[in-house]
Amino acid sequence: MIQLNINGQDQQVDVEPEMPLLWVLRDTLGMTGTKFGCGIAQCGACTVHLNGQPVRSCSYPVSAAVGQKIVTIEGLSNDSTHPVQEAWLALDVPQCGYCQSGQIMAASALLAKIPKPTDKDIDEAMTNICRCGTYQRIRAAIHHAAETGKGIGSVIHYMAEGHESTSIDSETITNA
Amino acid sequence: MTTQLNTPEQVNLENISNLESSDLKLSRRSFVVGTASAVGGGLSVGFHVPALAQSAQAAATQEVNAWVVIRPDDSCVIRVVRAEMGQGTHTGLAQLVAEELECDWARVSVQQMTAGQNLARNRVWKNMATGGSRGIRESHEYVRQGGAAAKIVLLQAAANQFGVPVAELSVSKGVINHAASGRQLSYGQVADQASKLPAPDVKTIKLKSPKDWKLAGQPLKRLDTAMKVNGRLKYAVDIKLPGMVYAAIKACPVFEGKLKSFDDSAVKSMRGVKAVLRVDDNAVAVVADNWWRAKQALNALPIVWDEGVHAKASSETIRANIVEGLTSSNNVYAETNIGDVDDAIAKAHKRVEATYITPFVSHACMEPMNCTALITENKAEVWVASQNAEASLAELAKSTGLDVSKCEVYNSSLGTGFGRRGGFQDYVKQAALIGKQMLGTPVKLLWSREEDITHDFYRPIGHCKMSAGLDKQGNLVGMSIRVSGQSINAFAAPHNIKDGKDRRQLQGLWPEPDDAQFGYTIPNLKVEYAMRNSHVPVGPWRGVNTNQNGLYSECFMEEVVHASGKDALEFRRALLKDHPKHLGVLNAVAEKAGWGKPTAAGRHRGIAQFMGYGSYTAAVAEISIKGNEIKIHKLVLATNCGHAVNQRMVAAQVEGSVAYALDTLQSEVTIKDGRVEQSNFDTYPIARLKQMPHIETVIAPTFDFWGGVGEPTICVVAPAILNAIYKARGTPIRNLPLKNSGLKIV
Numbered sequence: 001m002i003q004l005n006i007n008g009q010d011q012q013v014d015v016e017p018e019m020p021l022l023w024v025l026r027d028t029l030g031m032t033g034t035k036f037g038c039g040i041a042q043c044g045a046c047t048v049h050l051n052g053q054p055v056r057s058c059s060y061p062v063s064a065a066v067g068q069k070i071v072t073i074e075g076l077s078n079d080s081t082h083p084v085q086e087a088w089l090a091l092d093v094p095q096c097g098y099c100q101s102g103q104i105m106a107a108s109a110l111l112a113k114i115p116k117p118t119d120k121d122i123d124e125a126m127t128n129i130c131r132c133g134t135y136q137r138i139r140a141a142i143h144h145a146a147e148t149g150k151g152i153g154s155v156i157h158y159m160a161e162g163h164e165s166t167s168i169d170s171e172t173i174t175n176a
Numbered sequence: 177m178t179t180q181l182n183t184p185e186q187v188n189l190e191n192i193s194n195l196e197s198s199d200l201k202l203s204r205r206s207f208v209v210g211t212a213s214a215v216g217g218g219l220s221v222g223f224h225v226p227a228l229a230q231s232a233q234a235a236a237t238q239e240v241n242a243w244v245v246i247r248p249d250d251s252c253v254i255r256v257v258r259a260e261m262g263q264g265t266h267t268g269l270a271q272l273v274a275e276e277l278e279c280d281w282a283r284v285s286v287q288q289m290t291a292g293q294n295l296a297r298n299r300v301w302k303n304m305a306t307g308g309s310r311g312i313r314e315s316h317e318y319v320r321q322g323g324a325a326a327k328i329v330l331l332q333a334a335a336n337q338f339g340v341p342v343a344e345l346s347v348s349k350g351v352i353n354h355a356a357s358g359r360q361l362s363y364g365q366v367a368d369q370a371s372k373l374p375a376p377d378v379k380t381i382k383l384k385s386p387k388d389w390k391l392a393g394q395p396l397k398r399l400d401t402a403m404k405v406n407g408r409l410k411y412a413v414d415i416k417l418p419g420m421v422y423a424a425i426k427a428c429p430v431f432e433g434k435l436k437s438f439d440d441s442a443v444k445s446m447r448g449v450k451a452v453l454r455v456d457d458n459a460v461a462v463v464a465d466n467w468w469r470a471k472q473a474l475n476a477l478p479i480v481w482d483e484g485v486h487a488k489a490s491s492e493t494i495r496a497n498i499v500e501g502l503t504s505s506n507n508v509y510a511e512t513n514i515g516d517v518d519d520a521i522a523k524a525h526k527r528v529e530a531t532y533i534t535p536f537v538s539h540a541c542m543e544p545m546n547c548t549a550l551i552t553e554n555k556a557e558v559w560v561a562s563q564n565a566e567a568s569l570a571e572l573a574k575s576t577g578l579d580v581s582k583c584e585v586y587n588s589s590l591g592t593g594f595g596r597r598g599g600f601q602d603y604v605k606q607a608a609l610i611g612k613q614m615l616g617t618p619v620k621l622l623w624s625r626e627e628d629i630t631h632d633f634y635r636p637i638g639h640c641k642m643s644a645g646l647d648k649q650g651n652l653v654g655m656s657i658r659v660s661g662q663s664i665n666a667f668a669a670p671h672n673i674k675d676g677k678d679r680r681q682l683q684g685l686w687p688e689p690d691d692a693q694f695g696y697t698i699p700n701l702k703v704e705y706a707m708r709n710s711h712v713p714v715g716p717w718r719g720v721n722t723n724q725n726g727l728y729s730e731c732f733m734e735e736v737v738h739a740s741g742k743d744a745l746e747f748r749r750a751l752l753k754d755h756p757k758h759l760g761v762l763n764a765v766a767e768k769a770g771w772g773k774p775t776a777a778g779r780h781r782g783i784a785q786f787m788g789y790g791s792y793t794a795a796v797a798e799i800s801i802k803g804n805e806i807k808i809h810k811l812v813l814a815t816n817c818g819h820a821v822n823q824r825m826v827a828a829q830v831e832g833s834v835a836y837a838l839d840t841l842q843s844e845v846t847i848k849d850g851r852v853e854q855s856n857f858d859t860y861p862i863a864r865l866k867q868m869p870h871i872e873t874v875i876a877p878t879f880d881f882w883g884g885v886g887e888p889t890i891c892v893v894a895p896a897i898l899n900a901i902y903k904a905r906g907t908p909i910r911n912l913p914l915k916n917s918g919l920k921i922v
Binding site: 015016019020023026027028030031032033034035036037038039040042043045072073074076077080085088089092093094095096097098099100101104122123124126127128129130131132133134135136137138139152154155156157158159160161 | 261262263264395397398400401402403404405406407408409410411413414416422447466467468469540541542543544589590591592594622624625764768820823824826827828831832833834835836856857858862863864865866868870871872873874875876877878879
């Protein structure tokens with residue numbers, strides 16, 4: 001039996017030591033918030049925190065996670081109130097959403113390490129793939145969460161006939 | 177259950193799929209669907225998706241009409257059948273329904289109906305196929321009518337209760353007000369009575385003018401974000417059913433090859449392995465109690481393939497055939513032949529000639545292909561990410577041999593689609609064939625990324641030879657465009673090729689008003705297509721064909737501009753004077769990008785315009801080059817999509833189009849020994865955050881048509897960037913991807 005600490009809870013799993021942590025989470029424990037994207041640590045959809053560090057769980061043997069504090073998207077907060085989650089909600093970042101667990105885990109690890117990241121810090125830390133191309137809003141949401149004042153989200157120039165040309169940016173979204 | 181089930185008499189599946197399928201012959205035969213009772217009441221079909229369970233229960237109560245359910249607590253469920261794959265269509269369709277319904281937007285949720293439910297009710301929700309950027313533009317009218325019809329009966333129910341004429345009532349945010357008496361009723365209070373009233377004749381329904389819209393046209397937040405930030409949204413790949421087992425699959429690496437044999441003795445005793453199965457004549461699967469164990473055993477399984485006749489095919493042999501098509505007179509058709517192009521170019525003062533090359537590219541959907549099947553003697557169910565749940569249903573019925581009335585498809589939100597998950601339902605077929613061998617046991621089939629990249633339906637490879645002539649004043653007098661390359665229709669939908677004319681491969685180059693019209697007026701113009709197919713499967717790839725055709729025509733136009741010595745914007749403006757909508761977005765993008773104003777030192781701009789999916793788009797890119805490294809600083813992108821239902825979601829699609837278009841510049845699938853050489857994201861590069869420019873979206877709707885949004889922008893991104901690179905380097909890039917020119921995007 002392998003002893004794990006996931007989202008603050010001790011869990012025992014009867015799996016091969018070389019099984020990647022991703023498949024223990026998904027298939028053994030039914031924690032499907034962490035996603036499979038490539039299996040070779042290229043896309044980051046499977047990102048979780050081990051002792052606060054972002055790790056691509058598809059290529060991380062479960063035995064190596066023993067003794068570390070594992071945090072998954074399900075455990076980042078109880079109620080989606082982590083500042084990164086709040087920023088993602090505020091800026092409507094996700095499109096299909098499939099990669100966003102990994103993006104949020106990567107972004108939250110970045111902010112834990114660098115509370116006020118620069119664009120260059122974001123470039124270097126955020127190497128996860130998003131096929132929908134939500135990157136501009138991801139960058140803006142990280143700035144938003146970090147309160148750097150540098151976030152530029154969607155810039156929209158609305159030029160409908162009969163309307164004044166207006167600009168909308170993503171930090172001013174409102175619900176009707 | 178308040179629902180009235182229509183009894184379908186004969187629902188012909190012939191037209192259910194307007195996305196192609198390699199094997200939708202079933203749907204093209206006359207195929208009779210069983211009666212509603214055989215489906216078990218349609219709406220009582222339970223979703224086994226935890227996240228959807230509540231809305232399934234809601235479906236059985238308080239249905240005002242097919243589109244609208246209002247619960248006693250005033251919460252409002254709006255039904256949709258188009259697939260949500262990130263493009264925001266569920267929120268957009270809900271906005272349109274809610275606009276007419278006048279309900280409280282804060283209480284709206286969306287319910288995805290199933291293919292079985294749609295068929296059982298005589299396709300009351302109409303087309304489920306979600307591709308070609310059609311989600312909004314081809315359903316806006318009937319969904320708004322659905323909302324309006326619901327409002328009519330809700331108001332009538334309140335009028336009956338008050339004993340007053342409907343004309344004395346007003347409604348706002350789901351609260352009906354009788355001003356004269358000060359009485360109010362909420363939609364939830366009258367929904368039950370409303371559901372018993374006769375539905376109004378659709379012909380009597382007058383829809384609002386977009387000028388009066390309050391919800392539609394507004395940049396509202398998406399309805400489906402909350403569960404995408406906490407991991408709780410269940411995609412198809414996340415389904416867990418009692419007793420479920422997991423399957424990993426491998427198909428013959430050479431297309432059209434066969435599975436000869438495998439030796440399961442080596443893997444049968446591996447931990448967790450339940451079965452090793454021949455799926456069909458092409459693939460083998462290992463089933464285990466965990467996907468990783470299944471995959472480990474599959475990796476260890478000795479397999480013998482019959483690689484077939486294509487085992488020696490390569491990119492070189494495929495390209496040689498295509499190059500022949502550039503000048504051949506065999507198997508070529510002319511879509512446009514105005515004036516005398518050859519004569520005009522021969523007599524021209526200046527001539528320009530170029531051949532552009534675009535490779536196969538892969539969809540690489542973020543959620544790998546998967547399908548969970550539960551097959552019994554008399555019932556077949558699948559949980560799948562599908563852009564066309566009715567095509568999934570048809571494939572399930574065919575693969576299991578069960579009547580379609582005994583089949584059901586549960587479609588969740590898709591981890592992207594891009595055209596890969598539409599007509600082609602190969603993963604449904606495989607899951608059904610595995611499930612049939614394990615009756616009563618749910619099986620989750622999941623492809624590895626390697627299986628995905630090597631068994632896609634790729635964007636067709638193509639070359640394009642173009643020539644043009646200019647007069648002494650630098651005016652364009654003639655242009656010839658010859659596309660040679662693979663055909664999507666030939667592979668997936670040969671019935672769409674009429675009289676040897678495969679118009680689809682020329683999307684965006686069509687002469688007449690259509691949803692992908694060529695905007696330039698040129699006195700002598702010839703546009704031709706030479707079909708040159710290979711054994712590599714091809715299919716629609718987001719921005720289908722307009723991506724290649726837009727790149728060909730807009731990059732070549734830049735070479736013509738260069739030869740003319742004129743400004744790229746002014747040159748195009750003159751040619752677009754007969755097509756004011758093409759011209760309109762070009763002018764809009766030029767204005768917002770500051771075309772003609774000086775750039776920062778070392779920066780260069782490029783411009784492009786094109787039309788696809790009913791919408792007009794244009795782009796200005798700003799780049800710089802250091803050594804072999806290209807930095808894309810900024811893209812300004814304009815779109816006239818007719819009506820913009822949600823500006824922020826339009827912007828999201830435009831921003832996403834930039835990332836997707838970068839595939840066009842930096843990715844390629846190549847063939848060696850009959851198979852795909854790339855296999856995963858280490859060999860098939862995908863755009864990363866650091867490569868992204870700052871993007872500005874210009875939305876310039878004219879409200880006189882309905883165009884698409886998800887695809888049309890992609891086709892102008894790559895040419896605008898390439899034209900900026902041309903400006904910087906002084907030589908055009910004609911052979912994609914960029915690495916063929918020793919360049920990369922940083």
